[in-house]
Amino acid sequence: MDEYSIGVDLGGTNLRAAAVDRSGKILEKHAQSTDMTRGRDEVIDDIVSGINTVRQKIGSNSRLAGVGIGVPGFILIKKGYVTNSNNLPVLENFPLRDEIERRLGAPIILENDANAAALGEKWMGAGKDVDNLVLLTLGTGIGGGIISDGRVLHGEVGMAAELGHITIDPSGNPCGCGNYGCLEKIASATAVEAMSDLMSVGVHLTSLQVYEKAVDGDEKAKMIFRQMGWALGVGIANLINIFNYPLYLLSGGMLPAWDMFAPPMLEEIRKRSFTFRNTQTRVERATLGNQAGLIGAAYLPFLSQKL
């Protein structure tokens, strides 16, 4: 009997799910909005019904190996809890994995969304040819995922790879995490927008509007992307010096601005990492876009069976 898994990408406003076979081929897809302001029971019902929609599309001729769910926030991986998620407060500090498993009658694996994206890139994307890589997702914040020997590096409770909170500038802008000068306070879309406001590049521009200004030659907008690239360069040089992995990937909503931030980023990495200069180390764009998390989540049940 054919086997498939279901990957779920759970966001603050919508849920996407896909059935994927062992070769990584997407068999069926589904998307729905989710209203996280409703009660916990209703939200979990929504998740379960979204998964069942995909399951029914596949039918009963294939066996469901399991369901992987990518969730924004810290996951206590052994307990199957979500903790400290900005987007899913209703699901925090509750045995979410076990409850979905109970209602669905199929094995569930929860994973941080950036970890899932890193795993997706490793399975079917830019990291196909390596077993070790680091992914940074450049969105409103900066998430991270580390793949070590083909698996997600979890650390003790599943909180590894909080790469948006590497210190770049020890006396930089304060961050909600308690730190100062975190990478995501300089190189996220939110940071680009804040710098744009501070410099009056325009009136409340979005990060991509700032990018367009930079492409049009606006000197202040170009400074912002040089600063973003500088911060990414300092952070990625640190990661290269720590891991000596062959591949560092960038993804997320800021990726279209690559041609503006990548040159100063690569210059900074080259300067700051002896390892980068002396080994074959690639810093590249991820290739799966917003499918990475979905595909990585779907890979989790297959990977788990390999253990």
Added chain:
Amino acid sequence: MDEYSIGVDLGGTNLRAAAVDRSGKILEKHAQSTDMTRGRDEVIDDIVSGINTVRQKIGSNSRLAGVGIGVPGFILIKKGYVTNSNNLPVLENFPLRDEIERRLGAPIILENDANAAALGEKWMGAGKDVDNLVLLTLGTGIGGGIISDGRVLHGEVGMAAELGHITIDPSGNPCGCGNYGCLEKIASATAVEAMSDLMSVGVHLTSLQVYEKAVDGDEKAKMIFRQMGWALGVGIANLINIFNYPLYLLSGGMLPAWDMFAPPMLEEIRKRSFTFRNTQTRVERATLGNQAGLIGAAYLPFLSQKL
């Protein structure tokens, strides 16, 4: 037949070797000076004769499982080369492992000295109860070793864990590695001595003399250790945010100054790492002293057999 291994700690001026059994017990020890200014052949002869001295002490009733050698510098782990070692230029870029193996007639594993020390602490020291830890060696420079799932994290070619070259202050003092504001430019013994000279705490004081001044209440000396602790705190907070490992160890010549640098270090870690504040994470002194590298090197042949 009983089995033992030999660990070697190869420095710029001396060589130490120890025969160790599977339980971690040191059976025999040997130390000799090494003159690295002599030719390569003579130096290798010295290393081989040092190992053979220990081997002869044990006799032929036990089987030699292999020899692990901890070497300061970058090791190309698959090739068995040393590259870019400040202390052992005569041994660089040469098939060192294979040549020693040939002359000795026993399997050799080369390892970076800080990696070997981290492994020693994991096997017999402060890290006995964990499978994942990070070690920082605070000496004239700062070395690092990362133990992941009970093994040394090597990265692609063996250059992982260059933790002395994490950027702490992006516009700080220049470093020979090409970077600015590296951890070892603020928190090594050399950095403590340079800060002491810059502040005229005394006339060319050693780092431990600066420490004694600080203990005696010298305000400038105390500032230096606060700066050292601050830099370690920024760096270790980054490592905690990246790895979510349960244990971070400090060792090396600066360890006796723990009571001066540890309080500001721990304060900085607490501030800068959400993960530290919310998980059980220990930052502690290593316990094996300068035996760690020797013991870790001796563990390598046993560990290798487990593969």
